[in-house]
Amino acid sequence: MxxxxxxxxxxxxxxxxxxxxxxxxxxxxxxxxxxxxxxxxxxxxxxxxxxxxxxxxxxxxxxxxxxxxxxxxxxxxxxxxxxxxxxxxxxxxxxxxxxxxxxxxxxxxxxxxxxxxxxxxxxxxxxxxxxxxxxxxxxxxxxxxxxxxxxxxxxxxxxxxxxxxxxxxxxxxxxxxxxxxxxxxxxxxxxxxxxxxxxxxxxxxxxxxxxxxxxxxNNISTRSVSFQSRDKHAAMTLVESFEEVIHCYEKEDRIYAVTNDTDAVLAKVFSQGLPVKHVFVEQGRLEEVFDLLTSKQKGVL
Ligand SMILES: Nc1ncnc2c1ncn2[C@@H]1O[C@H](COP(=O)(O)OP(=O)(O)O)[C@@H](O)[C@H]1O
Ligand SMILES: [Mg+2]
Missing domain, CATH: 3.40.50.300 (P-loop containing nucleotide triphosphate hydrolases)
Structure with a gap:
């Protein structure tokens, strides 16, 4: 080289x-x-x-x-x-x-x-x-x-x-x-x-x-699980407590849980009986990776 x-x-x-x-x-x-x-x-x-x-x-x-x-x-x-x-x-x-x-x-x-x-x-x-x-x-x-x-x-x-x-x-x-x-x-x-x-x-x-x-x-394969909930505050507090969730935020009436393990997050959301509807799993957007890496969460890699 x-x-x-x-x-x-x-x-x-x-x-x-x-x-x-x-x-x-x-x-x-x-x-x-x-x-x-x-x-x-x-x-x-x-x-x-x-x-x-x-x-x-x-x-x-x-x-x-x-x-x-x-x-x-x-x-x-x-x-x-x-x-x-x-x-x-x-x-x-x-x-x-x-x-x-x-x-x-x-x-x-x-x-x-x-x-x-x-x-x-x-x-x-x-x-x-x-x-x-x-x-x-x-x-x-x-x-x-x-x-x-x-x-x-x-x-x-x-x-x-x-x-x-x-x-x-x-x-x-x-x-x-x-x-x-x-x-x-x-x-x-x-x-x-x-x-x-x-x-x-x-x-x-x-x-x-x-x-x-x-x-x-890919390394920071941030995907997210998102959903609507009638008690957003309680839902957010609970989801934030999941160890698989890196970052949680609310946007346009939906809660997004950014994670490397969407299966585990989904399983927990349902097993804990959260009142959620319109659940989606999304591939992490580039912007999300960028935000994550340049936000307070230094040293993700
Ligand atoms: N000549 C300078 N005098 C004082 N502070 C500077 C000077 N040049 C850059 N800085 C500071 O250094 C930091 C990095 O600036 P810079 O390299 O221009 O960033 P970027 O190009 O990524 O926007 C900033 O906080 C900026 O205010
Ligand atoms: Mg510059």
Whole structure:
């Protein structure tokens, strides 16, 4: 296994806030990895440290076995960050040319333009006058400028409409087939599930799950038993006391008992004579797994 990214016991504090707390991970060549987590989980901070833009408070980051700030490393990476700041006083085409000039083996300007779909009229605009969507396209072009082996995208699809989103993921799929290593952050579960082969789930600056999307879903095979009851309070109190029930909640007049063992929960519900009706067993939703892992129930895995 060729390790492209190595993060060893990395912590980052901002004053009293611990944004990232003692995380370790490695990413191998050619993989597509989603860093998933709610806002404030530490995703951007982690990416920034991988890129060498932020210095860890403790621990060590290596890209291609070297310090991320090394020029040889910089030559092989590209990034599209959350905050796209473009240089004033330059037209779009000039910004692209400028970025290309930083790299030893850049893609041609024409290639970048065609990949990112920037139209001729956009290329003539001042870079700081672009719309949000156009800025994102430019950001994408700049990330690809050096024809990098390793790409970082921080929340790449926030604010994009469905067409633009699909377009972006189509482009990423193409980069994948070229053997690029791709790391992206998202707080959209579905996106992580659809487009990555590995999800690293962050919460409160820590990694709470790491694995293939299907394994993450299956391992914590949260299914639920749900029902209606005329005495919801009593039903909930009782169901909550079952040792097989991980978590219990009420939604739209139904009580949901999240569990790994729906058979046992059903058996108990009936054997204890609970006045229930319209009983359903449901496959755990991805959202449920996400909520569970990022809620107070830390260390489920
Ligand atoms: N420059 C900074 N100064 C102070 N606190 C910061 C800074 N950057 C991030 N944080 C804090 O660190 C935590 C993680 O932030 P961030 O990495 O941006 O999360 P995410 O990208 O997952 O939303 C948050 O509590 C955030 O407020
Ligand atoms: Mg962020």
């Amino acid at each position: 060729k390790k492209i990214v190595e993060v060893k016991n990395v912590t980052k504090c901002f004053g009293k806030t611990t944004a990232v707390n003692d995380i370790s991970l490695t990413i191998k060549k050619g993989s597509t990895v989603a860093i998933l987590g709610p806002n404030g989980a530490g995703k951007t901070t982690t990416i920034s440290m991988m890129l060498g833009l932020l210095e860890p408070t403790a621990g060590e980051v290596k890209l291609f076995g070297e310090d991320p700030k090394q020029l040889t490393v910089r030559n092989r990476i590209g990034a599209m960050l959350q905050e796209v700041s473009v240089i004033d006083q330059l037209k779009v085409r000039e910004v692209i040319e400028l970025f290309r000039s930083y790299y030893t083996h850049p893609l041609s300007t024409e290639e970048l333009i065609s990949v990112t779909g920037l139209h001729e009229d956009v290329l003539k605009k001042w870079a700081n006058k672009l719309s949000g969507g156009q800025k994102r396209r430019l950001g994408f072009a700049l990330a690809l400028a050096g024809n990098p082996d390793l790409l970082f995208f921080d929340e790449p699809t926030v604010g994009l409409d469905i067409t633009a989103r699909k377009n972006f993921w189509d482009k990423v799929s193409m980069l994948k087939t070229q053997g690029k290593t791709i790391i992206f952050t998202t707080h959209y579960l579905q996106e992580a599930d659809d487009f990555s082969e590995r999800i690293i789930l962050f919460n409160n600056g820590e990694i709470v799950a790491d694995g293939k999307p299907d394994d993450i879903k």
